Amino acid sequence: MTSIVLLYRLARRDLRRRPAEALLLLAALAVASTTLTIGLVLHGQTAVPYAETRQRTSGPDVVAALFPPPGRSVTGADRDRLAALAGRREVAARSPAFPTTWASIEAAGVNGVAEVQGRDANPSPVDRPAVVSGHWVDGDHGGVVVERAFARALGVDVGDHVTLDGQRLRVVGVAVSAALPPYPQLCTIGCILDRPGWPSAQPGLVWAPRHEVGSLSSGREPVVWFQYLRLHDPSTAPAFAARYGADGPPTGRTDLEPWQAIAARQAEQLSSERTVVVFGSTLLVVLALATLAVLVGGRMADEVSRVGTLKAAGATPAFVARLLLASYLAVGLVAAAVGLVAGRVLAPRLVARSAGLLGASGPTSVSVGDVLIVVGTILAVVVVASVIPAWRAARTSTVHALAGAGRTPHRSRLIVRASAGLPPPALFGLRFVARRPRRTLLTAMSIAVAVCGSVVALYAQASLRAERGPAGGPADPQVAQLHTVLLAVTLLLVVMTAVNLVFVATASAVDARRLLAVARTLGATPAESAASLGVAQVLPAIVGLVLGFVAGSAIFRALAAHTVTPPLAQLAGLALLAVCLVVALTAVPARIEALRPIAETLREA
Amino acid sequence: MSGVVRVVGLAKHYGNGNALVRAVDDVDLEVATGEAVVITGPSGCGKSTLLHLMGGLDRPDAGEVWIAGRRIDHTSERTRARLRRDNVGFVFQEFHLMEELTAVENVELPALLAGRSSRQARRRATALLEQVGLERQAGHLPSALSGGQKQRVAIARALVNEPAVLLADEPTGSLDSAATIEVLRLFERLRANGQTLVVVTHDQRTAATADRMVGMRDGAFVEDVALGPETASAAQILTAGSRE
Numbered sequence: 001m002t003s004i005v006l007l008y009r010l011a012r013r014d015l016r017r018r019p020a021e022a023l024l025l026l027a028a029l030a031v032a033s034t035t036l037t038i039g040l041v042l043h044g045q046t047a048v049p050y051a052e053t054r055q056r057t058s059g060p061d062v063v064a065a066l067f068p069p070p071g072r073s074v075t076g077a078d079r080d081r082l083a084a085l086a087g088r089r090e091v092a093a094r095s096p097a098f099p100t101t102w103a104s105i106e107a108a109g110v111n112g113v114a115e116v117q118g119r120d121a122n123p124s125p126v127d128r129p130a131v132v133s134g135h136w137v138d139g140d141h142g143g144v145v146v147e148r149a150f151a152r153a154l155g156v157d158v159g160d161h162v163t164l165d166g167q168r169l170r171v172v173g174v175a176v177s178a179a180l181p182p183y184p185q186l187c188t189i190g191c192i193l194d195r196p197g198w199p200s201a202q203p204g205l206v207w208a209p210r211h212e213v214g215s216l217s218s219g220r221e222p223v224v225w226f227q228y229l230r231l232h233d234p235s236t237a238p239a240f241a242a243r244y245g246a247d248g249p250p251t252g253r254t255d256l257e258p259w260q261a262i263a264a265r266q267a268e269q270l271s272s273e274r275t276v277v278v279f280g281s282t283l284l285v286v287l288a289l290a291t292l293a294v295l296v297g298g299r300m301a302d303e304v305s306r307v308g309t310l311k312a313a314g315a316t317p318a319f320v321a322r323l324l325l326a327s328y329l330a331v332g333l334v335a336a337a338v339g340l341v342a343g344r345v346l347a348p349r350l351v352a353r354s355a356g357l358l359g360a361s362g363p364t365s366v367s368v369g370d371v372l373i374v375v376g377t378i379l380a381v382v383v384v385a386s387v388i389p390a391w392r393a394a395r396t397s398t399v400h401a402l403a404g405a406g407r408t409p410h411r412s413r414l415i416v417r418a419s420a421g422l423p424p425p426a427l428f429g430l431r432f433v434a435r436r437p438r439r440t441l442l443t444a445m446s447i448a449v450a451v452c453g454s455v456v457a458l459y460a461q462a463s464l465r466a467e468r469g470p471a472g473g474p475a476d477p478q479v480a481q482l483h484t485v486l487l488a489v490t491l492l493l494v495v496m497t498a499v500n501l502v503f504v505a506t507a508s509a510v511d512a513r514r515l516l517a518v519a520r521t522l523g524a525t526p527a528e529s530a531a532s533l534g535v536a537q538v539l540p541a542i543v544g545l546v547l548g549f550v551a552g553s554a555i556f557r558a559l560a561a562h563t564v565t566p567p568l569a570q571l572a573g574l575a576l577l578a579v580c581l582v583v584a585l586t587a588v589p590a591r592i593e594a595l596r597p598i599a600e601t602l603r604e605a
Numbered sequence: 606m607s608g609v610v611r612v613v614g615l616a617k618h619y620g621n622g623n624a625l626v627r628a629v630d631d632v633d634l635e636v637a638t639g640e641a642v643v644i645t646g647p648s649g650c651g652k653s654t655l656l657h658l659m660g661g662l663d664r665p666d667a668g669e670v671w672i673a674g675r676r677i678d679h680t681s682e683r684t685r686a687r688l689r690r691d692n693v694g695f696v697f698q699e700f701h702l703m704e705e706l707t708a709v710e711n712v713e714l715p716a717l718l719a720g721r722s723s724r725q726a727r728r729r730a731t732a733l734l735e736q737v738g739l740e741r742q743a744g745h746l747p748s749a750l751s752g753g754q755k756q757r758v759a760i761a762r763a764l765v766n767e768p769a770v771l772l773a774d775e776p777t778g779s780l781d782s783a784a785t786i787e788v789l790r791l792f793e794r795l796r797a798n799g800q801t802l803v804v805v806t807h808d809q810r811t812a813a814t815a816d817r818m819v820g821m822r823d824g825a826f827v828e829d830v831a832l833g834p835e836t837a838s839a840a841q842i843l844t845a846g847s848r849e
């Protein structure tokens with residue numbers, strides 16, 4: 001009991017003595033646990049908004065689409081068959097059949113293609129789109145209602161005008177429905193896009209009064225019919241669709257899409273965001289590990305003498321190891337708590353932007369499992385990063401520890417020999433690298449992680465650009481959303497790496513202080529001193545850069561179904577930026593150190 | 606202007622108000638070429654501070670510092686570094702060798718900084734190690750050398766660029782008597798060869814290696830005596846010391 005109180009007291013004093021380190025550690029671990037939490041929350045989140053939208057709009061269990069064979073229009077016999085299908089005894093409720101066709105749409109300079117569905121003013125028993133602003137279509141007053149995700153992509157709102165095949169119409173409402181896949185995947189249910197330039201278009205849904213559809217249809221885009229069905233047992237929808245639906249090219253028979261397929265596509269949209277977040281959080285966890293290892297390693301030198309005092313006073317090695325762990329574990333727990341709360345707050349914001357669904361900002365829950373995963377991961381990071389040095393410190397002989405020797409610098413003959421003929425800054429820099437191989441490794445690793453994340457982001461952006469429709473077309477909300485998430489994750493990575501770098505550079509500069517002071521008495525100029533510290537950072541940075549590029553492109557190739565290589569200029573730009581950032585972040589502490597009065601340093605030594 | 610090192614009205618203060626310490630207080634000193642000067646005085650009287658100022662490791666609050674005919678107290682850190690490299694050799698009580706470099710690598714370092722080729726630097730370093738009697742230890746790391754050997758390596762390193770003046774701060778302060786004698790013999794030989802020397806010490810035996818002794822107290826000089834050739838030779842004192 002006494003030992004726990006003592007442990008607590010010593011650990012608390014330890015944190016107080018080094019607030020900057022404690023804060024850096026807290027930031028690194030909190031950012032990692034936040035992204036981890038977001039990833040976990042998104043995982044459970046995907047089904048919720050669709051289910052809610054389905055419920056609030058009387059969503060269909062099965063979407064029936066009647067397409068004519070190529071070059072023909074729908075015949076009376078075809079429509080009879082659709083009516084027969086809708087009359088089957090498995091069907092509990094049905095909407096009327098709605099005529100649907102395709103038209104060019106133009107809104108405020110954005111050109112695209114719209115799927116126009118003819119609707120009645122009175123609500124349908126199945127699929128009653130929820131009007132989020134304005135009002136529903138009304139045959140007497142004209143005007144159209146635009147599906148919300150499509151409206152956002154076009155940049156239109158209630159009161160604006162759109163031009164459908166040259167016909168100017170007012171937007172009277174914006175609505176959301178569960179009967180369609182998320183924009184821009186509308187055509188996964190079926191489209192007829194026969195005009196030149198259209199096949200690459202990504203149509204969105206527009207509801208119009210029934211009579212408008214007839215005037216918009218043509219020989220090339222005939223009228224097709226959509227009918228929405230509710231079954232007695234929604235879970236049998238896939239079986240129903242498989243039994244009565246038509247496969248392959250339109251044959252005049254009816255395509256059937258079960259609601260589960262639509263839900264899966266809605267979830268898919270979130271899943272790519274989740275992949276980005278999970279990948280980003282993995283990298284951030286690795287980075288936090290590096291940060292921690294740098295901190296622990298950098299502290300060992302002056303920690304050992306304290307450990308020595310404790311041991312001389314009779315503390316067991318196990319107690320010493322526990323003490324070192326205790327302060328980091330405390331920070332880790334706080335960080336995990338911060339991350340859980342922040343993740344819980346931020347996650348719904350990511351989901352809320354799926355404009356095609358309702359209730360996306362509904363309750364988001366962090367399950368007990370999520371809490372365990374986040375806390376477990378963070379604590380594991382802390383233990384892994386500090387247990388080895390703590391164990392090593394605890395094992396150092398008491399006499400050696402009292403002498404405050406810390407770890408004696410390594411001497412790598414290879415590096416010393418390789419540096420022999422180089423100009424002094426490079427020579428010193430290489431020898432600093434040789435002195436602290438572990439720190440050098442960690443620098444390389446942090447940079448590799450950040451560069452890896454950025455390279456994956458570049459690849460992903462390039463792929464997204466390649467998937468995008470023709471220029472001047474409507475904006476793809478999913479692409480925009482992914483862009484944002486990618487950018488946020490990349491920025492987090494870069495910022496955390498930058499903080500890490502400054503810390504490592506400062507630690508190295510302090511570490512090299514006496515050595516540089518002596519070198520300066522021998523005639524090394526401040527510029528030479530700073531440059532040698534720079535070399536010590538830039539060398540591992542270059543290694544990290546190369547590793548990051550290789551790992552980043554390999555990971556993206558492994559994750560993505562098809563790879564689009566980003567422009568060479570972008571990759572080169574990233575490399576250049578990384579090097580500049582490393583140089584700039586290293587230069588400041590190096591310069592400060594290089595201008596420190598020599599006499600003072602020598603006096604302290 | 607004959608002095609290799611000349612300081613005029615030199616002052617360096619620390620702190621202020623009641624806590625003001627006049628570490629060096631209006632000091633004038635001129636060291637002629639080939640002269641060996643010893644500065645002595647009690648602990649805290651400002652000897653190290655003065656030596657640092659003379660070598661351009663620190664900036665004075667007032668006064669002038671001239672080395673090899675150039676005034677250095679106003680110049681940039683970079684210029685002073687260059688000047689140090691070419692004209693000043695430092696020896697410290699704590700040796701300040703680079704632990705991860707061998708003896709010969711330590712010695713050649715200033716030559717490399719001065720832009721010599723690595724072959725030239727190595728040749729010069731080897732020759733100097735031979736002069737200080739450590740040719741067999743050339744490949745040893747400092748951790749494998751005794752205190753006296755470390756200090757001799759440090760002296761060799763200070764001499765590698767043939768400096769106009771060698772500044773030594775308590776060079777025997779960390780050494781036992783036997784090692785002290787090794788180092789003093791070396792200083793004696795340097796003086797005989799005409800090397801300009803300024804040595805800070807409170808070791809009486811070290812004083813014997815000098816042409817001139819300056820006494821210091823509270824930042825100022827209190828005596829300045831020329832030690833004639835009639836002074837007991839260093840060798841004699843050294844022998845006497847080793848018998849103690």
Ligand SMILES: Nc1ncnc2c1ncn2[C@@H]1O[C@H](COP(=O)(O)OP(=O)(O)OP(=O)(O)O)[C@@H](O)[C@H]1O
Pocket residue numbers: 600603619620626627628646647648649650651652653654655
């Ligand atoms: N950076 C500093 N800040 C405050 N006071 C200082 C500083 N450097 C030196 N002093 C003070 O200046 C005075 C002279 O110090 P200095 O080291 O030059 O003495 P010293 O004669 O070399 O002593 P010793 O023989 O013990 O080495 C001392 O009182 C010292 O405390």
Ligand SMILES: [Mg+2]
Pocket residue numbers: 652653654774
């Ligand atoms: Mg001193």
